[in-house]
Amino acid sequence: MANYNTSEFKSGLKIMLDGDPYNIVENEFVKPGKGQAFNRVRVRNLKNGRTVEKTFKSGDTVEAADVHDTDMQYLYNDGEQWHFMDPASYEQMTADATVVGDAAKWIKDQDMCKVTLWNGLPLAVEAPNFVVLLITQTDPGLKGDTSGGGGKPATLETGAVVRVPLFVQSGELVRVDTRTGEYVSRAKE
Amino acid sequence: MSPSPDWPPSAALEAIRARAAMLARLRGFFAVAGVLEVETPIAARCAGSDPALDSLVTCWHGPGYPRGLPLYLQTSPEFPMKRLLAAGLGPIYQICKVFRDGERGRLHHPEFSLLEWYRPGCGYQALMDEVAALVRCVLERPDLPSERITYRGLFRERLGLDPWAAGVSALRARALAAGITGIESMELDRDGWLDLLLTHCLEPGLGVGRLTFLTDYPPSQAALARLRVDEVVVAERFELYLDGVELANGFQELTDVAAQAARFHADQDTRRRQGRVTLPLDESFLAALSAGMPESAGVALGLDRLLMAHLHVRHIDAVLAFPVERV
Numbered sequence A: 001m002a003n004y005n006t007s008e009f010k011s012g013l014k015i016m017l018d019g020d021p022y023n024i025v026e027n028e029f030v031k032p033g034k035g036q037a038f039n040r041v042r043v044r045n046l047k048n049g050r051t052v053e054k055t056f057k058s059g060d061t062v063e064a065a066d067v068h069d070t071d072m073q074y075l076y077n078d079g080e081q082w083h084f085m086d087p088a089s090y091e092q093m094t095a096d097a098t099v100v101g102d103a104a105k106w107i108k109d110q111d112m113c114k115v116t117l118w119n120g121l122p123l124a125v126e127a128p129n130f131v132v133l134l135i136t137q138t139d140p141g142l143k144g145d146t147s148g149g150g151g152k153p154a155t156l157e158t159g160a161v162v163r164v165p166l167f168v169q170s171g172e173l174v175r176v177d178t179r180t181g182e183y184v185s186r187a188k189e
Numbered sequence B: 001m002s003p004s005p006d007w008p009p010s011a012a013l014e015a016i017r018a019r020a021a022m023l024a025r026l027r028g029f030f031a032v033a034g035v036l037e038v039e040t041p042i043a044a045r046c047a048g049s050d051p052a053l054d055s056l057v058t059c060w061h062g063p064g065y066p067r068g069l070p071l072y073l074q075t076s077p078e079f080p081m082k083r084l085l086a087a088g089l090g091p092i093y094q095i096c097k098v099f100r101d102g103e104r105g106r107l108h109h110p111e112f113s114l115l116e117w118y119r120p121g122c123g124y125q126a127l128m129d130e131v132a133a134l135v136r137c138v139l140e141r142p143d144l145p146s147e148r149i150t151y152r153g154l155f156r157e158r159l160g161l162d163p164w165a166a167g168v169s170a171l172r173a174r175a176l177a178a179g180i181t182g183i184e185s186m187e188l189d190r191d192g193w194l195d196l197l198l199t200h201c202l203e204p205g206l207g208v209g210r211l212t213f214l215t216d217y218p219p220s221q222a223a224l225a226r227l228r229v230d231e232v233v234v235a236e237r238f239e240l241y242l243d244g245v246e247l248a249n250g251f252q253e254l255t256d257v258a259a260q261a262a263r264f265h266a267d268q269d270t271r272r273r274q275g276r277v278t279l280p281l282d283e284s285f286l287a288a289l290s291a292g293m294p295e296s297a298g299v300a301l302g303l304d305r306l307l308m309a310h311l312h313v314r315h316i317d318a319v320l321a322f323p324v325e326r327v
Helices: A097-105 B013-033 B078-086 B124-139 B151-159 B168-177 B190-205 B257-273 B283-292 B303-311
Strands: A003-005 A014-017 A020-030 A038-045 A051-057 A061-063 A067-077 A082-085 A092-095 A112-118 A121-126 A130-138 A152-156 A161-164 A173-177 A182-187 B057-062 B065-073 B092-099 B111-120 B146-150 B211-217 B227-229 B233-242 B245-252 B296-302
Touching (some): A038 B190, A082 A097, A092 A121, A097 A121, A161 A173, B013 B092, B013 B124, B013 B303, B078 B092, B078 B111, B078 B283, B078 B296, B124 B211, B124 B233, B124 B296, B124 B303, B151 B190, B168 B190, B245 B303, B257 B283, B296 B303
Parallel strands (some): B146 B211
Antiparallel strands (some): A014 A020, A020 A038, A067 A082, A067 A112, A082 A092, A112 A121, A130 A152, A130 A173, B092 B111, B111 B296, B211 B233, B227 B233, B233 B245, B245 B296
16 A cells, blocks of 8 residues: 655545544644654544544655545435446445435435545545425415525425525425535526 | 646735845845845755755756766855855855755745844854844834743743653653644654654744744754753754744854864764765865854844744745745
């Protein structure tokens, strides 16, 4: 397995620490003018999402994590596993609930997702930044309200609940920002 | 060919203008102070021996060197400037580019601007007064307070340990107790552990709203400073901090040729032990010391960081026209 020297550290680099894959969030080079240099890094554990700080002696090496992102199409959920397909090779992969995480709230068949692979196996799934979903249930709003002020909860076809303006009704399509979980606008098919 | 999106400068035009104004003010300061501006070579056949610094190297082809002579880009102009002192030039300063391999970060860039000056017949305590006056002048903050703290006093007061006495295991334990993570199996010598504690626990609190001179270093960190026997042996060296950032490093200069040669050899041994290249020693510098260099105090001040402090910016790229990623 390849190694990285601390001089190669930058945000986005994937490294192995204590058996887990990590992403470097921030790298600070710390060096007294006449002394030992250090790399003080903030790293995010790609398995559990937790961020920790670590100090390295500059010049030390650390094992590279075989982690990369790939675009895959979400096919279906069989009740336990989410199935994805590489659109180029047609190769299929499955991911469980811990891997899919929050993305499960937003994705539906055919959506293209960013799947992070570690040693060739799915580690995390990221929903598209924006998704268009059908409202399956929301209370009827007040007639004539177009301001959107206040809002009301609406359940989407994937089961996610978002706040929508009062004028938006069941059976309509809405565009949602998956990073914030917020309604953006009404949408056409 | 598509136009590169990186063609414009990284620094704001205002920062580039502020640099020009800073240089003008520095030259004005030294004109009044009676210090002479000099230039010495940036590329030389000898390199600094400091084990903490790595040189960039280039190659010159010319008479006598058909296959090329390696020339090292200076990490500091101190050796040639001391040759000028030995030649009897009196107080001198230089504003120049210096180069350090492997250094890059918020406060580091592989080439940066250094102001270095020497005062023959002056003590390092008096030189600190002049450094403070110069920084106040450049920052246009005449009332900026200044303080001096000894290295030993700082470690005793803030970390409860004596940096002259504490061993590696005590220093490691103190670093762990301070919450520094990832260091459980780190291999460092005593000075490395002191550097870890200094950079992680102490530096951020140095020079907050004032000029803090950290003085009198452990003899193992003397670099090119003279030693003095106090209660313990101290190196007559100082560093200046402002808002947690190291701005300058100064010495009561070592002028004894035998002691200097011994430090060169110790540096070479350290480099060999670390499996790094050993570089040719500057024999001309040693010859100048033999001929007699006047007792002097000298200091090197990082001008990019000084400009950062003036403009209140956090990243060195905000004061560089074209950082290394854009050249």
